[in-house]
Amino acid sequence: MNLLFIADPLEHFKIYKDTTFAMMREAAARGHRLSVCQPCHVSWRSGGRVTALAQAITLTGEPDAWWRPEGDAAPLVLAETDGVLMRKDPPFDSEYFYATHLLEQAEREGARVVNSPRSLRDHPEKLAVMEFPQFVTPTLVTRSADEVRQFHAEHRDIILKPLDGMGGMGIFRVGADGLNLGSIVETLNQHGTRTLMVQRFIPEITQGDKRVLIIDGEPVPHVLARIPQGSEVRGNLAAGGKGVAQPLNDADRETARAVGRLLAPRGLLLIGLDIIGDRVTEVNVTSPTCFQEIQQQTGFDVARTFVDALERVLQRGR
Template identity: 40%
Template sequence: MRPLDIAFLMDPIGGINIHKDSTFAMLLEAQARGHRCHYLELADLSVRDGKAWGRLRPVTVKREPGAHYQLGEPAHRPLAEMDALLMRKDPPFDMDYIFASYLLEHAGTWVINDPVSLRNANEKLYALHFPELMPRTLVSRHIPQLREFLAEEGEVVVKPLYGRGGEGVFYLHTGDRNVGSILETVTGTGRHYVMAQRYIPAVRDGDKRILMVDGEPIAGALLRVPAADDFRGNMVAGASAQPAELTPRDREICARVGPRLRQDGLVFVGLDVIGGHLTEINVTSPTGVQEIDRFFKTNVCARLFDVIEARLS
């Protein structure tokens, strides 16, 4: 395989945690294969005369805290000169992110994940294509309707459609005198849609992150077990990481979701599964690579770059 030119559009590289960051693992793998890596941030994107350009800097990385990267001189280059571009900007999924996806439509090269699908595949709502795999779910901004759903279920989790890392996610149960205030807060007094889902008690055993490469699951999964004083299975919310094998139900979920991911150009995706129920499909910079590699002695990024090289060969 000839050396490829691969651009990584990501958050500031100086601030990443090299022991956890999945993009850092991708850079290491690409570099180990002899590919030329180029670094840019969101502010480095532009479109001139219908063609996307980037302020690209050659980047080399090494697993050395405090000296983990070295950048070359920047150069404005058409993104079409790259063999592929990995869109690895972390959420929040705000208007700047959306506008960047529009610019990337003019890249003239393969963007991973597909920028149109990044816009269309909201990480909460995309799972609605598979209602039979999900817990009972309501998307609404109508507070009486949300109250009615809570009364039917007894316990629900309510989350904003644009959140990340468990931000703004609430557990509600009938009899809680804070219900009205919480629903007013998360909906902006009825101005914003939220997702309400039946609470799954199995979350106490962990929220399973399954990584998908080209529609196929990685062999092992990351189980994020909530802290004793929290219900959220998010690492940034204090959840602990444990290894987890894929169950037959997990594989059933992957088999149902995988073809749609391939159809939509979503090459690298993280599924969230709680108690055998699909809760979210993460397409914007999914994480968990390094934890899974440590637990299972795998190389997730090798699988990803096998797919990239095969497509570009």
């Protein structure tokens, strides 16, 4: 198959841990042909089809110069590929939003896009948890400083975060004393012009923020617990958390299956569910990670499972 990966620049990849690289490596090992581009390389001319200025590549197996180009970058009609994998990292900003519209048009022309661009748009990673109130800690989404103060008065120990954050950026904890609550709200909501999320603090964060991967509706049997270090309350690897692979427990398996059964039919082949204790905190769908960390620590080949599912989905669409 011919696969197009829409991603960040290849020179930014850290291949020892990058999940998109793990997908590419597994796909290439099966003989699939790879091309790459960035969202800025996708265009649509009136009267034509959605096209990307794409670069065909070969993986070298070397740790540094890990890929080489095959010829020059050339226009590629997305509908003429066998599959398009949207793997651009967050944030989900206006340009990402526009990219989903272009990819949805490509779908109308016959392209197969993973994850579905409409579902990427309809499931922002913080807000998506609100569809599953049975699994989440008490949560408030608002612009109102007064509502945040009321939420804090009720729950006493809270987490505040921006809706468009990633990697733990912009996350604050406010305890029972309410210290700096007003300043933090002003910082996050920009004096009432931006929406933020507030959640009751989950003390089980000390045991890790578990990343549960769901592939075609089924959870992977191992999770990566991102454990905060030192005085941090953030377990995100980008914020210095330590990743420890663990077997998926029964409670989290049932939660993941319930979420996966609902979301996979919407075109979300790969989901990264974040669970603290037994509470879901995020539903990651843009470019879920942790394939390599799980494989390196447990031997379970997540990329193989993913490409198996990808092949099934793309072959069904032929």
